Amino acid sequence: MTKPNRTMALVEALGVRIASGQIAPGSYLPSETELEHEFGVSRTVVREAAKILSAKGLVTVRQRTGTRVEPRENWQWLDAELIGWLSNGRISHAELLAFAEVREIVEPGAVALAALRASTAEREAIMAAYRRMEESQHDPVAAVAADKEFHLSILAATHNPVLQSLRQAIESILDAVFPHTVGAFSFNLENHHAVAHAIMTKDAMAARAAMENLLGETTRFLENLPKPPIKDATLG
Template sequence: MRTKRAKSEKRLKPGRIHAVLTTLGREIAQETIPAGAVLPSEHDLEIRFGVGRGVVREAIKTLSGKGLVSVRPRHGTKVLPRRDWSLLDRDVLNWLVGPDKPDRELLLAVQEVRLIIEPAAAALAATRATKQDRQRINAALEAMQAADNQDTRTAADKAFHLAILDATHNPVLQGFRSAIDTILSTVFVVAVDSVDGWFEENLPNHAATARAIEEGDAQKARRAMEQVLGYTQTKLSRRKVGANHRDRRPSRPRNARQAQ
């Protein structure tokens, strides 16, 4: 009986660790537990989540590895300021951005980083892409052009940008894959709730990028990717201003077109 119970607990442990990790991560990211605060003791966390000490310790260890907390004997587990966090970590980005109320300031900050990295990546891809790389990029573009709903558009757009990163054959640049994957999902959440035609209007810029890479023209690829990201940056900025303005006005019917 004891052996069977132990095996059952072992199977449940990863799920329990994830549950504790996700809850604490979100609370820290959303400042429910602010920087400088000390987390409850292990015993209190065990009681709160109904888990064993091993689960709590694994969750805290992971939070520490992502830079959200520091663990010091006799000083407890302290929440670190955002500047210490691994902001390109997939989990951290998800906790920060959130599915319901995206943090547009963070989105704009990530877009600025993308404007630095991805045009250079497109230029490198133009000079380094293999035949297979170019096929992946063009296939993703075709999927974008054929997409007819949010899920297929998001998947195709991700595939396009990630294929270009892969085509650089630079392992450091490829390290940004998970961050771009996560941020594109959130950008689409904002896009769908904002301006009609956002996706379609940016397709020619994506096509120009793919064409420049196909031609091996690094400068043209760089400029085309700058157009892709600059368009999104502008829309996110306008959406932020528009959202703040609309918050001060009476609500309108859901089917009413939003001002651009």
């Protein structure tokens, strides 16, 4: 394994432990020597990994006291890797709702732009993604894949470079939220169709309203999910 690969493997291993609560906020990562022995890497790799985690807001590196895990509110929540680690580890009900709120802020505006700016091919691709959602509604894996393609195709059709730069973050948010909203899939198909139809007819106001309805349904579903028991992260 090359040095960059070793570094990223260590970043991921530590990131998952932090995101899952195995290493709790306020506590310290194992020492450099311990990490060298556990992962079979050099001290340089350990220090590079710590710098990457620090850039994501997960840790603060202190020369004499060690590398301390930051409070969750200090993390870079739009970092795609971090969202991926969260979705594979401990993600709280409140955090799922926070992701839903971000979608409610970003996606209605994005779809209004897409309705005005999408090319003919992009409009057809969005409608095709919707049709795949409809056809695969009884196949959760295929349905979720089509749903994700639907939303990411809308983002691409905005032709706004700032919004397009959020693609990885939005994709990761969808990956985090969709497994929890599969139960609402069929109920929300009509809203997806309304979004697609508004884009096809270049009606920005209707597209925004339909997306607000769609995301409102998703948020209501998440709000009514049973809240998982709170786990003491220090127990591992």
